[in-house]
Amino acid sequence: MTETLITTGAEETRSFGKKLAREIMPGALICLKGDLGTGKTTFAQGFLEGLGAARPYVSPTFVIMKQYDLPQAKNGIKRVYHADAYRVETKDFVSLGFSEWCTDTEGVVILEWPERVEKLIPKNAVWITFTAKSENERELKIEN
């Protein structure tokens, strides 16, 4: 299924992240694809908020992955792995444990820059492609 929507402003993108958090199932992998500054982290922060993860919601660009253990399980989800492959190579991502995060049946993975490690991405992933349409408008194309 493909769905396309336009958001106006970061807050709206964050709300869609929150909305996805209500629908997602444990074991899911969400791939956030798109150029620099198109709203991937903003979306992921809404997603984390929707799942009740404890702040701060940092961008994982420099830490590669931040794990959030949820204070209260939601829909059977106990952990969120927020990862960013911008600065890593495929082999490093494997050593860091990407496959383990993806096979955690009580976790969900939300990944920025998935195209950097495309070979590792399982077929059942949800893809969201972000495109800047103007300073405050972003197109989100959701495929699953």
Ligand SMILES: Nc1ncnc2c1ncn2[C@@H]1O[C@H](COP(=O)(O)OP(=O)(O)OP(=O)(O)O)[C@@H](O)[C@H]1O
């Ligand atoms: N509709 C919108 N949705 C999301 N962000 C928006 C929107 N309009 C403007 N912005 C701004 O665009 C920027 C998005 O930054 P964000 O860190 O989420 O991008 P990113 O895709 O994660 O970038 P990077 O590839 O560097 O990790 C923010 O400064 C935000 O305020």
Ligand SMILES: [Mg+2]
């Ligand atoms: Mg980011």
